[in-house]
Amino acid sequence: MEKIIVRGGNRLSGTVRVEGAKNAVLPVIAATLLASEGKSVIHDVPALSDVYTINEVLRYLNAEVSMEGNQVTVDASRELKLEAPFEYVRKMRASVLVMGPLLARNGRARVALPGGCAIGSRPIDQHLKGFEAMGASVKVGNGFIDAEVTGRLRGAKIYLDFPSVGATENIMMAAVLAEGTTVIENCAKEPEIVDLANFLNAMGAKVRGAGTGTIRIEGVSELQGAVHTVIPDRIEAGTFMVAAAITGGNVLVQGAVPEHLSSLIAKMEEMGVTIIEEENGLRVIGPEKLKAVDIKTMPHPGFPTDMQSQMMALLLKAEGTSMITETVFENRFMHVEEFRRMNADIKIEGRSVIMNGPCRLQGAEVAATDLRAAAALILAGLAAEGYTRVTELKHLDRGYVRFHEKLAALGADIERVREQESTVNEEKLTDLNI
Ligand SMILES: CC(=O)N[C@H]1[C@@H](OP(=O)(O)OP(=O)(O)OC[C@H]2O[C@@H](n3ccc(=O)[nH]c3=O)[C@H](O)[C@@H]2O)O[C@H](CO)[C@@H](O)[C@@H]1O
Numbered sequence: 001m002e003k004i005i006v007r008g009g010n011r012l013s014g015t016v017r018v019e020g021a022k023n024a025v026l027p028v029i030a031a032t033l034l035a036s037e038g039k040s041v042i043h044d045v046p047a048l049s050d051v052y053t054i055n056e057v058l059r060y061l062n063a064e065v066s067m068e069g070n071q072v073t074v075d076a077s078r079e080l081k082l083e084a085p086f087e088y089v090r091k092m093r094a095s096v097l098v099m100g101p102l103l104a105r106n107g108r109a110r111v112a113l114p115g116g117c118a119i120g121s122r123p124i125d126q127h128l129k130g131f132e133a134m135g136a137s138v139k140v141g142n143g144f145i146d147a148e149v150t151g152r153l154r155g156a157k158i159y160l161d162f163p164s165v166g167a168t169e170n171i172m173m174a175a176v177l178a179e180g181t182t183v184i185e186n187c188a189k190e191p192e193i194v195d196l197a198n199f200l201n202a203m204g205a206k207v208r209g210a211g212t213g214t215i216r217i218e219g220v221s222e223l224q225g226a227v228h229t230v231i232p233d234r235i236e237a238g239t240f241m242v243a244a245a246i247t248g249g250n251v252l253v254q255g256a257v258p259e260h261l262s263s264l265i266a267k268m269e270e271m272g273v274t275i276i277e278e279e280n281g282l283r284v285i286g287p288e289k290l291k292a293v294d295i296k297t298m299p300h301p302g303f304p305t306d307m308q309s310q311m312m313a314l315l316l317k318a319e320g321t322s323m324i325t326e327t328v329f330e331n332r333f334m335h336v337e338e339f340r341r342m343n344a345d346i347k348i349e350g351r352s353v354i355m356n357g358p359c360r361l362q363g364a365e366v367a368a369t370d371l372r373a374a375a376a377l378i379l380a381g382l383a384a385e386g387y388t389r390v391t392e393l394k395h396l397d398r399g400y401v402r403f404h405e406k407l408a409a410l411g412a413d414i415e416r417v418r419e420q421e422s423t424v425n426e427e428k429l430t431d432l433n434i
Pocket residue numbers: 022023024026094120121122123124125126127128162163164165166167305306328329330
């Protein structure tokens with residue numbers, strides 16, 4: 001088992017470059033299945049375990065997939081299989097994104113039903129409602145979803161009960177090959193939706209309105225492979241912005257797109273952080289004292305739930321009482337108990353968390369409970385006294401490339417070790433009695 005050991009207290013400085021966005025590349029790779037002709041070449045693909053998983057899913061489905069450096073090439077022109085088994089969906093829920101493309105191309109898809117996860121129950125009823133509206137019959141049983149349509153899917157008007165990112169993506173990917181026009185109302189507006197629409201259009205699709213609350217898709221009869229560069233990861237960028245702020249540092253986050261980060265920038269500025277737009281990114285300068293603020297997570301352009309735990313780490317260092325309300329997922333507070341182990345004055349009240357700061361954070365052994373919690377605990381460790389040991393790094397590896405190396409290059413005292421290789425550090429830790 002591996003763990004990250006971080007000693008708090010160093011101010012970060014320098015430049016860090018963000019990778020391509022995990023949440024953009026996963027649907028884009030799923031969408032390559034729609035091309036019955038030609039290869040797709042995707043650039044700026046981050047080397048993440050989730051990317052390896054989606055590549056494996058595509059290979060299982062009989063597509064030819066290769067990854068060299070940050071470039072993924074997919075040839076999906078052979079006949080595809082219909083089924084995405086549980087071993088992949090269990091590893092990564094985003095595997096359900098192959099359902100729309102398979103249904104559109106084959107008229108049939110069988111995908112293991114994703115379970116809940118550490119952040120909530122996460123049903124996919126809105127995805128299925130969309131497929132049904134387009135004429136598919138959908139059956140759920142024995143742990144699988146079976147969807148089937150006679151002939152082609154048919155364009156339909158679909159109103160989402162909630163602007164679900166995954167449902168918007170899956171329905172878009174099904175609709176591009178449907179007969180007639182599909183209108184998705186109350187759809188998600190995230191930058192990753194716009195990125196997927198751009199890729200689909202490059203493949204020959206006719207998608208309009210991505211980034212607004214209504215998307216119109218005129219179905220076409222076939223799509224070809226296309227070349228695409230994935231947008232920068234706004235959540236990785238945001239995580240480094242918090243790392244700069246929590247250490248009172250001065251960091252240029254290269255590749256951060258200000259328009260994708262407006263709610264985070266606004267909240268950090270309210271806290272007293274200086275954020276300067278530079279030609280190729282955002283410079284973030286942490287103040288001596290941080291101010292308390294309240295935050296509510298919302299669909300884009302509201303405050304992203306994927307930045308909630310990292311901002312919680314930052315608010316623990318702010319003067320006064322702060323509140324975070326989580327409205328997107330019902331159970332995304334597992335990291336609160338871990339922060340408490342680091343001496344945080346923090347409590348959960350329903351869907352809100354209340355923090356009294358500034359907390360004198362102390363190093364402790366803590367376990368990552370999900371992907372963003374992993375990053376948040378490391379951020380807290382950067383500002384804590386002594387050594388923090390973070391375990392369960394499989395969560396971190398889903399969404400961050402060489403996270404500890406990037407922080408070390410900015411001046412953090414951090415290393416990643418295997419249990420048996422950590423003797424030196426263990427001695428240090430024992431000396432400090434933690
Ligand atoms: C791979 C990827 O891009 N993951 C992101 C995506 O997840 P994901 O696409 O799963 O998130 P959704 O936007 O679909 O989910 C948001 C909320 O809607 C609910 N819901 C969703 C679909 C549905 O059919 N029925 C339903 O009730 C979910 O349980 C959740 O409470 O968007 C989330 C919200 O920004 C982010 O936190 C995830 O990082």
